[in-house]
Amino acid sequence: MFSFFKKKFFSSTTPAPEAVAPDAPLPAESPSPAAPALPTASAPATPAASPAALPDAAPAAPVPAAVTTAAASPAAPAVVVAVPAQAVQTAPASPPPSWGTGSLIGSALVAPIEIPEPPATPPERQKWLDKLKAGLGKTASSISGVFVGTQIDEALYEDLEGALLMADAGVSATEHLTAALRRKVKATGVTHPTALKNILIAELTELLQPLQKSLVIGEHTPTVVMVAGVNGAGKTTSIGKLTKHLADSNASVLLAAADTFRAAAREQLTVWADRNTVEIVSQEGGDPAAVSYDAVTAGKARGKDVVLVDTAGRLPTQLHLMEELKKIKRVIAKADGTAPHEVLLVIDGNTGQNAVQQVKAFDDALGLTGLIVTKLDGTAKGGVLAAIARERPIPVYFIGVGEKLDELETFNAREFAQALLA
Ligand SMILES: Nc1nc2c(ncn2[C@@H]2O[C@H](COP(=O)(O)OP(=O)(O)OP(=O)(O)O)[C@@H](O)[C@H]2O)c(=O)[nH]1
Ligand SMILES: [Mg+2]
Numbered sequence: 001m002f003s004f005f006k007k008k009f010f011s012s013t014t015p016a017p018e019a020v021a022p023d024a025p026l027p028a029e030s031p032s033p034a035a036p037a038l039p040t041a042s043a044p045a046t047p048a049a050s051p052a053a054l055p056d057a058a059p060a061a062p063v064p065a066a067v068t069t070a071a072a073s074p075a076a077p078a079v080v081v082a083v084p085a086q087a088v089q090t091a092p093a094s095p096p097p098s099w100g101t102g103s104l105i106g107s108a109l110v111a112p113i114e115i116p117e118p119p120a121t122p123p124e125r126q127k128w129l130d131k132l133k134a135g136l137g138k139t140a141s142s143i144s145g146v147f148v149g150t151q152i153d154e155a156l157y158e159d160l161e162g163a164l165l166m167a168d169a170g171v172s173a174t175e176h177l178t179a180a181l182r183r184k185v186k187a188t189g190v191t192h193p194t195a196l197k198n199i200l201i202a203e204l205t206e207l208l209q210p211l212q213k214s215l216v217i218g219e220h221t222p223t224v225v226m227v228a229g230v231n232g233a234g235k236t237t238s239i240g241k242l243t244k245h246l247a248d249s250n251a252s253v254l255l256a257a258a259d260t261f262r263a264a265a266r267e268q269l270t271v272w273a274d275r276n277t278v279e280i281v282s283q284e285g286g287d288p289a290a291v292s293y294d295a296v297t298a299g300k301a302r303g304k305d306v307v308l309v310d311t312a313g314r315l316p317t318q319l320h321l322m323e324e325l326k327k328i329k330r331v332i333a334k335a336d337g338t339a340p341h342e343v344l345l346v347i348d349g350n351t352g353q354n355a356v357q358q359v360k361a362f363d364d365a366l367g368l369t370g371l372i373v374t375k376l377d378g379t380a381k382g383g384v385l386a387a388i389a390r391e392r393p394i395p396v397y398f399i400g401v402g403e404k405l406d407e408l409e410t411f412n413a414r415e416f417a418q419a420l421l422a
Contacts, residue, residue: 128407129415129419131377131402131407132376134377135377135378135401136380136419138379139381139382140422142167144197146159146160146163147193148193151192152193164383167381167382168353168355168381168384169387170356170383170384170387170391172391173386173389177203177207177386181199200421201421201422202417204421205413205414205417207389208386208389210393210395211388211396211411211413213395213397214397215342215370217251217306218305220338220341222296222299222307223305223342224307225307225343225344226332226342226344227239227308227309227311227372228314228325228344228366229345229347230315230351231314232348233351233374234372234375235346236265236268236272236310237400237403238346238372238374239269239310240269240405241408242408243273243276244276244405245408246306247277251306252304252305253276253278253305253307254281254304255273255279255307255310256280256281256295256307256308256310257280257282257283257291257310258291258310258312258328260283260291261288265310266282269310279298281295281298288311288312288324289328289330290331292331292335293331293332293335295307296332297335322361341369343367343368344368345359345362345366345368345372347373348374349374349378349382349384352384353384353387355384355388356384356387356388356391359391359392363392363394370395370396370397371388371394372398372399372400372408373385373396373411374399374400376399376400397410397411398411399416
């Protein structure tokens with residue numbers, strides 16, 4: 001479950017996750033694992049000492065306190081590449097003169113360093129993460145297959161390009177990533193494909209980083225969130241899940257059934273409202289803009305924290321329906337001059353490259369503030385987030401990995417990159 005602070009912040013927080021590809025075999029460039037351990041627990045962290053194990057591009061990482069004093073609090077933003085124990089143990093920046101060529105492990109001269117385990121991921125997040133990994137497993141194994149050889153050559157780069165394109169990453173992100181990899185290989189001199197894969201994880205994390213942002217609730221009362229998307233993308237379901245999380249965090253929610261287009265839509269949202277015991281504003285056969293206006297007005301009058309506006313599915317090519325969406329947005333602003341505070345697009349993760357077109361079209365029409373990517377538990381390939389990051393980097397507030405209430409979580413660039421590649 002994502003966290004909800006007193007100040008009403010949704011935050012994509014995760015405790016320090018596992019190290020980059022912790023199970024990866026030690027690359028050829030790394031010093032021998034039998035090298036001496038760091039002599040003291042306060043030795044400076046040396047993330048750059050082993051480019052193969054921890055590439056330069058790796059974003060700043062909250063690392064265990066015993067490794068560095070710059071440890072971040074568990075609530076810090078979660079793009080972290082924990083220093084792998086091996087890297088710390090085997091790559092001291094400047095070994096003390098007493099370290100000879102022979103192994104000192106076990107010697108009284110060396111006090112073995114204790115590397116604390118990174119804090120465990122909360123069970124709910126871990127469950128969700130496992131589902132995400134399972135969902136993206138096919139993509140992960142096909143990309144990982146590129147790195148099983150023993151050397152980095154042209155054939156590897158070609159295979160990687162193919163695998164990234166197959167994963168829906170799109171031409172721009174694929175070129176960006178492979179170019180970055182070539183640069184890094186040149187700069188660091190790595191020669192082992194496993195090291196290259198770790199660099200790819202770091203590069204993808206960096207590419208996805210701008211998409212990692214928290215949905216902020218509480219700056220306005222109510223915070224009005226308008227939700228749009230193509231038919232069946234998962235708008236109503238995601239609103240239901242979001243409502244539960246908000247209600248669980250003691251935020252009062254009012255739902256607006258502004259999908260007056262489909263007969264069953266109102267009932268569907270009403271079921272979610274009942275499940276979450278929150279109020280709903282709906283109108284049989286009414287005008288969606290009028291329902292939204294009423295809901296925002298009621299939300300203000302009743303002092304609600306959040307008003308979630310569910311809209312009817314539509315294709316960006318259905319111009320009259322896109323006009324209707326724009327009208328909903330305009331009319332919401334009549335009820336509250338500062339609203340809507342968030343305009344979210346829900347994307348079905350299975351849509352592939354078409355998702356990028358959806359993001360562009362809805363953004364052009366409505367000015368999106370965030371995305372929810374659903375159905376990453378199924379056949380979705382996941383690479384489309386890299387394409388979005390390159391072509392229209394709108395924050396991904398949440399990821400859905402199932403139909404159940406608790407199967408929506410905050411997006412974390414590093415977790416996602418690992419799920420997609422590791
Ligand atoms: N597997 C899976 N199914 C999902 C997820 N999110 C939504 N669904 C399913 O997708 C289908 C469509 O979901 P809805 O929430 O009705 O989609 P919508 O965008 O509101 O649809 P319209 O209002 O008809 O445009 C339902 O069967 C949901 O249960 C998800 O993250 N994973
Ligand atoms: Mg719906």
